[in-house]
Amino acid sequence: MNIILEFFVVTFKVLWAFVVAAAKWLMRPKEKSVAGQVCLITGAGSGLGRLFALEFARRRARLVLWDINTQSNEETAGMVRHIYREISEEAVVAAQKAGHGEEEVLPPYNLQVHTYTCDVSNRENVYKTAERVCKEVGEISVLVNNAGVVSGHHLLECPDELIERTMMVNCHAHFWTTKAFLPKMLELNHGHIVTVASSLGLFSTAGVEDYCASKFGAVGFHESLSHELKAAEKDGIKTTLVCPYLVDTGMFRGCRIRKEIESFLPPLKPDYCVKQAMRAILTDQPMICTPRLMYIVTFMKSILPFEAVVCMYRFLGADKCMYPFIAQRKQATNNNEAKNEI
Secondary structure, eight states: OOHHHHHHHHHHHHHHHHHHHHHHHHSOOOOOOOTTOEEEEETTTSHHHHHHHHHHHHTTOEEEEEESOHHHHHHHHHHHHHHHHHHHHHHHHHHHHHTOOHHHHSOSSOOOEEEEEOOTTOHHHHHHHHHHHHHHTOOOSEEEEOOOOOOOOOGGGSOHHHHHHHHIIIIIHHHHHHHHHHHHHHHHTOEEEEEEOOGGGTSOOTTOHHHHHHHHHHHHHHHHHHHHHHHTTOTTEEEEEEEESOBSSSTTTTOOOOHHHHTTSOOBOHHHHHHHHHHHHHTTOSEEEESTHHHHHHHHHHHSOHHHHHHHHHHHTOSSTTHHHHHHHHHHHHHHHHHHHO
């Protein structure tokens, strides 16, 4: 094709993409069904991972829960089973009202939850656990890479082991889980890979160099993977990048921006964050930043001079927002060491 003609075709496609995006923003797209599909969630024992598990359970997905903490993972599984029982009971009641027998009204899907204790920072552990999942449960349709950790130390005070662990859990693990489950998705041309990153994977702040680096890595991995799937014309495999602002899960307890601004930009409620992410996943939205203000911040960071960004950070109190959190972590560590000495 003549390059000039091709240029006009590309220009039209770009403009049409804006029209489609605007239409989706104005008119909420229909959510797809994940009923009966197998969804694997890492870091499912607490925080956002647990909430993702409950949301997928309400949509009648079969769940595979991974966490390094066996007890908390089983607690999440118990909550999921409670939801499954409610779904079954509601189906029975609805069918009885319609005059059908109980055998006809039980959910048509084998609603089950499977738990596995897995350290996602350990590559061999991931591959072995993934092999067990494929044998015992079947192929994975939805992969939610959610597990995350934070060291809570300034760079020069952070042990190398903690830096390595942050990188392995928050970034490297995405490679291992994706390599384990993507081949079957490619074979079927069906699946969905969700990367739970952070707004700190789009712009950074002081004091959490290891965390920001790991989240920037996760974002880069996700974007490159998305392009690779497009290049391979595997349009049946969807990807969603989740980049929330500070979420009130306790992970960054003590983090504070300027008090005059904080009432306008408070930490996100975990339920709200996950519901927004679920809406994006179920409508095949490629990326979701919560709140929407994060899109503007990311755009401004890309176009403004660095010194202008520094001025904005200082005005918002975002330049040292992690310092109270780090101080609390340091105090907690000192208290634990003192107790151990006693």
